[in-house]
Amino acid sequence: MPIPAPNLYPTFNTIRLSHVCLNVADLAASRKFYTEILGLQVTDESDSHIYLRAMEERGHHCVILQKSDIPGTVEVMGFKTYDEADLDKAQTYFADKGRPTEWVERPYQGRTLLTSDNMGIPLEFYHKMDRLEPIHQKYALYRGVKPLRIDHFNCFSTSVDESVAFYSDFGFRVTEYTEDEESGKLWAAWMHRKGGVHDMAFTNGTGPRMHHVAFWVPTPLNIIDLLDLMATSGYVDNIERGPGRHGISNAFFLYVLDPDGHRIEIYCSDYQTVDPDLEAIKWDLKDPQRQTLWGAPAPRSWFEHGTPFAGTDVKDSELAASPIIAP
Known part of the structure; x- marks a missing residue:
């Protein structure tokens, strides 16, 4: 079956993937793996969540570790849109496709649309995320796989x-x-x-x-x-x-x-x-x-x-x- 022709003028503009929320059993064990072994940087943490970013990233997080009673599952995959208006266009688009849509509150993110794809993969789209200072030249912070x-x-x-x-x-x-x-x-x-x-x-x-x-x-x-x-x-x-x-x-x-x-x-x-x-x-x-x-x-x-x-x-x-x- 031939692959479909690309839609170069889609209803809304997604820039890139952004982040993933992973459900884990032991935050301390996961923190050690993601920071000491992989080398991600902690941007915030609580008794239930750890937020992480990689060295070139200015956005607040690319990984969220969430303590859960269903560890080994994925909560959601996140994508960034080109501008704020794209979120409303995305809401209409997914609703027209028969997919569930909901506006949700997410720490460190602006308005966020939660939906799912045709297979049921939970997706969220946002435009604004808190910006952090650049750390890509703070070489003392580099560890793990960098x-x-x-x-x-x-x-x-x-x-x-x-x-x-x-x-x-x-x-x-x-x-x-x-x-x-x-x-x-x-x-x-x-x-x-x-x-x-x-x-x-x-x-x-x-x-x-x-x-x-x-x-x-x-x-x-x-x-x-x-x-x-x-x-x-x-x-x-x-x-x-x-x-x-x-x-x-x-x-x-x-x-x-x-x-x-x-x-x-x-x-x-x-x-x-x-x-x-x-x-x-x-x-x-x-x-x-x-x-x-x-x-x-x-x-x-x-x-x-x-x-x-x-x-x-x-x-x-x-x-x-x-x-x-x-x-």
Whole structure:
């Protein structure tokens, strides 16, 4: 099935992904992992929440850790709009699509619209977030993998074709995709707003669930440093896959699991996709260099493990096609 043409003039203008709220069991354990191992900076904390940002970010937070009785789930994924008027346009857009809409109060954010996509993934859109002083040149603060910014989300979808059509309609553009030649259906797709390879990606599987949230780092050496740190500080078993280089996106990568099983990708070296007429790159599902240009194939857990969204039911995908999986 061909990918849809991009909608270059969507109803409302989404700039980029912004933040994610993760439900966790033990705030202290999660705080240690995200600050001492990954290197995110605490911007506020309480008995129930910890707010974090990466080193280049001026917005108040890119990750919210929320103490919960349903740990290992995702509360919401956040996106920033171009201006305040886009929020009202988004409310009308999602309501017209039959999706629930609600104006919610969020600390450190202005007016915020809570809704969901066609699969039930909870999404929130805002325009204003508290700005903080720049810290990217405060090198004494750099630790862990030295994350510069949040980069993308990847989610399991029961129908990648339907997910791509939904997000394309409000302005996301496909950069790369994997097609199952036998069925003609999409097995995975990478979609962007900010001019990188992706802000949101979809992978075929039981869903909707979050596959991973990714952070961008300066160089592959940061990833090697993180591996050394995790291997010698009690986190070696949290290393799931990598390091390696993806065929798709050309990114150097590492996947790790946080204390609650949320998958985190550390990511660098992808490419620019600013031109609106840039042609999407097609991959065959059976191409061994699709998922890994070089390095070991992905383990089975990488295709099966994901974290559900709080309050959202999951179901199995009807597409049974499978990529290459490590023995």
